[in-house]
Amino acid sequence: MIKYRHQITSYAEGMQIFRTDVRKFWFGVLLVFLLVLPGVGVSLGGNYVPYLLNQTGIAILVALGLNLLMGSAGLISMGHAAFLAVGAYTAGILSTTLGFPFWMTITLSGLSTGLIGMVVGLPALRLKGIYLALATLAFQFIAEHVIVHWASLTGGANGLFVPRPALGDFQFDTDIRFYYLLMPVVVVMALGMVNLRRTRFGRALVAIRDSDVAAEAVG
Numbered sequence: 001m002i003k004y005r006h007q008i009t010s011y012a013e014g015m016q017i018f019r020t021d022v023r024k025f026w027f028g029v030l031l032v033f034l035l036v037l038p039g040v041g042v043s044l045g046g047n048y049v050p051y052l053l054n055q056t057g058i059a060i061l062v063a064l065g066l067n068l069l070m071g072s073a074g075l076i077s078m079g080h081a082a083f084l085a086v087g088a089y090t091a092g093i094l095s096t097t098l099g100f101p102f103w104m105t106i107t108l109s110g111l112s113t114g115l116i117g118m119v120v121g122l123p124a125l126r127l128k129g130i131y132l133a134l135a136t137l138a139f140q141f142i143a144e145h146v147i148v149h150w151a152s153l154t155g156g157a158n159g160l161f162v163p164r165p166a167l168g169d170f171q172f173d174t175d176i177r178f179y180y181l182l183m184p185v186v187v188v189m190a191l192g193m194v195n196l197r198r199t200r201f202g203r204a205l206v207a208i209r210d211s212d213v214a215a216e217a218v219g
Contacts, residue, residue, distance in 0.1 A: 074209030079136035
């Protein structure tokens with residue numbers, strides 16, 4: 001006889017992020033591990049380890065957005081890096097050319113990426129499958145062309161030299177400091193993504209993935 005460790009007895013229990021105390025415990029262990037990881041990494045592999053951890057954190061943020069589109073909704077996107085570039089170059093241009101503070105560049109870069117996503121998404125509303133993939137791939141090529149050839153704004157192939165972020169007088173001028181800025185954002189965004197899938201909007205995305213015709217039929 002198969003014995004389950006924990007049986008879900010209500011809908012509210014099934015919608016919880018941490019259903020058992022064991023999961024809460026291991027999540028706490030994960031948070032402690034993330035706190036001490038940079039120090040352990042420096043002692044074992046030098047300053048290059050925090051740099052790799054930061055690159056990993058950025059990749060996780062990108063993967064979370066891609067998972068929402070491809071994993072939850074089942075829609076193929078081959079231009080996700082282009083949207084990342086829009087946000088990154090917006091933040092870089094605002095901070096270097098216009099001298100905007102860090103918190104404002106982050107906010108405006110997110111808004112600009114969302115706006116560009118709406119512009120690209122509206123014509124692609126009736127596309128799906130390979131046609132949607134081709135549309136997103138076309139946007140990827142367009143974004144690369146603009147970035148490389150609009151050198152007066154984007155720096156072209158040389159890119160932009162962006163100053164380190166700062167909150168007031170405190171600068172995140174080392175990889176370890178930047179890690180402690182980035183990782184809380186990663187944890188919050190990961191929890192937010194899990195919570196989003198539990199909402200009506202998240203369930204609608206899953207319904208589209210399973211059967212877009214059935215999802216449209218039930219509204």
